[in-house]
Amino acid sequence: MEQLCEIAEIFQAQAPACDAWTLRLVEEEHDHLEIRQGVVEPSRCRTSCGAMVTLMLEGGVGYGATSDLSPAGLRAAAARAADWARLHARLGLFDARLSPCPSTRADYRTAIQEPWESLSIGEKLAVLREVDQALAIDERIVDRAAWVTRRQVSQLLVTSAGGRVSQVLDFVHPGLVAVAHAGSQTQRRHGGGADWPQQGGWERVAAVRLLQAAPVVAEEALALLAAPDCPRDTRDLILLPSQMVLQIHESIGHPLELDRILGDERNYAGTSFVTPEMFGHYRYGSDLLNVTFDPTVANELVSGVADDEGTPAGREYLIRRGILERPLGGALSQARTGLPGTANARASGWDRPPIDRMGNLNLEPGAGSLADLVARVERGILMDTNRSWSIDDSRNKFQFGCEWGRLIENGELAGVVRNPGYRGISANFWRSLDGVGGPETLEVRGVRNCGKGEPNQSVYVGHAAPPCLFRSVAVFGGGE
């Protein structure tokens, strides 16, 4: 961060002549260690550092991004931004004076208990080797791997309005996979944090029980080989938090993104079945559905103090007691529509401009345990761990597949089924929500590969959710 501050000071001292400017400096460090089938994969580390200069000029706005952080390099990026701002001034979709240039001053840093550097590479590999060995419980486990990825993102945003936001986010992502095979059937089971990302340090390895998860995951992969296929019919469905993450993401998060509603994404990520008129009264789901945008949850993936344009971040209800209240829209989208929004203008890196994204999008807990939910189901199925996702361009017709399924019969969990999947329509699905687990069942998770935008951007998104019960859902299994 110190280096970024020095670069920012130099830029500010020779700031370009324009109506307003922002400078966003991003430094990233990646490290990945992995053992597959007892063999250490090539160790990979990566650093990246660059800047995006955004200029508002003559009623237009443009950006220039560069990995040349010298004064000359930033001047060149600013000149490029000015060129594009002039074109935008003549042919732009909106008046660039709607673009934000906040004066926010704030700092954030991930709370870490065990720094990544507190263990040597050899010590980390020793942990992974033990996990990898613990997966090798049967010759039908034909492939297996254990890994840990570290990422640190340091970002400094300064603006011509006096804004200065520094944020340092740390992540350690452990995970493992066991691949079981027999005959014409191959089944994969993930665990050990593979779909449970949060901010944090090496303590995440213990938090997700990486070592303890290994034999369980391998046993479950083998169990899937012998299990019957998921039935094809309509029945009640309980989704565990790992699958709720995708359900929330695809059929609440994306449709509420204001830039989709504005049509910006129609050529790629798509549009939305939600229209501006719906906010304030549209029944999105049952009374049990409460959804928040919450950047304040400790160590959730996108917790922080401001978005990438410098808008201060705070907790907001998007859906309350089933009624749609507010979209996911950053300051610019709010200005373009006159709707309220959230601090969610985010960029995947220094080389991509901020657009409306999910941040932490959470389904608030209800009451009761998972057992309480199961007890309320006469004939149903429980699904865990996403393996397939697909939804239409307006975010309505979805289909998901999961790694793990358990039948529910007369209020109790019954046999394992493989290839469990379900499909539905967002606008109806959330109205069939009939049970939401209590605070003790809530799990803070997220996804690390949310893709959107032109040019394309992949970002982390946080989702916290308890297990949920849905009534009368179309389910299916495998086969041609």
Add this chain to the structure above:
Amino acid sequence: MEAFFGFAEQLCDGLCGNEILFANLARESSDFVRLNQNRVRQAGHVRALALTLTLSGGAKQVEGSCDLSGDPDQDLARARTLLAGLRARLAHVPEDPYLNLSLQPTRSERRASACAPASHSAVETLIAAADGLDLVGIWASGEMADGLASSLGHRHWHESVSFHLDWSLYLEGDKAVKGVYSGFRWEPDCLRRRLATLTDGLRAMARPAKTLEPGRYRAYLAPSAVQELMDMLAWGGFDLKSHRTHQTPLLRMVRGERAFDPRISIREEHKRGLVPTFTPEGFLLPPHVDLITAGQLAGCLVDARTAREFGAAVNASSGAPASLALAPGALEECDILARLGTGLWIGHLWYCNWSDPNDCRVTGMTRFGTYWVENGEIVAPVKVMRFDDSLYHLLGDRLEDLTAARELLMSPQTYDGRSSDSAVLPGILVAGIDLTL
């Protein structure tokens, strides 16, 4: 090119003992202009320069990368710091039994560019040509370069200047048609012709949309829709490691239980030359690799590491194809509607994923330019529908024909920089596709 090779030589001067260094450079200078309602939504420029070093010593290897500034002295210092860090790391990793570097120094050079367009004027031309239309999409253009130099003497360079315009025209709601114009030579008249063709397509979109019930329908899938199916096969379908670890979606084909129609032949055409024909480890790629021949498995893509693990020859940079080609059939374009008779004309598929990979079953959505056809005539656009079907059917027992003409489809993806992947594909006529929602 020469500057990078000189830079690499300076870096290699600092190697010790049995160290071997491979240096890969990725350079991109791109303009990106987003459009909505035929106006500029977001415009800018990205200049990126990244260096990846692979350091080996004996049977050990480590890999690291960093961004460069473009200033030679600063970059050399940064690269030497990275190299020192990798050397320290090398001491802590065990020997790698799958280390596989090309030990024969090779050279290659390719530059692909023609009449590079000026982005500002191209965007102005586009907006003027699409006046009155609801156009949304992205313009991306500029230079991309990949270089490889090693301490063993490898010297490779691949450079191109290209543009990619990916856009849709919207009528209302989700009634839209999609167009693409990409390549190396920018011709405004060509753009205008494509716009005019798409505008004609909008006229059919103006009719009331038809809602289909779930069920099985005859269908024609245009090349862009076929591309989505090929992208699914690219996801583990042709990777040797996926085959040997039984994770390929073609598992039942590998076992001899299923096959595609004999008219299905798929190959990876490295010779197309849009992507580098060298691997990061210095191996040169063959002109092509047969993957499916006459409906049967013919080969796999093998990257350097997989080659060492499974005792095969290197024939690809990764297990996913980057220059796929599906062989043409006999269906002439003028006969497509008549042969379809009554059924679905699917312009594009979208958001595909595996429904059941063991049975090569894919789900996804129809999107853009999808129509209901009766007695060989387009009668209405169709509201988006979900399909869920096995490629063993769509490319197998329900395949009626492939078109004689094929399209070169360039990838619009820009997640890790602008993609140079492409595919040459025909359309396909199928006796049925299962719609589920």
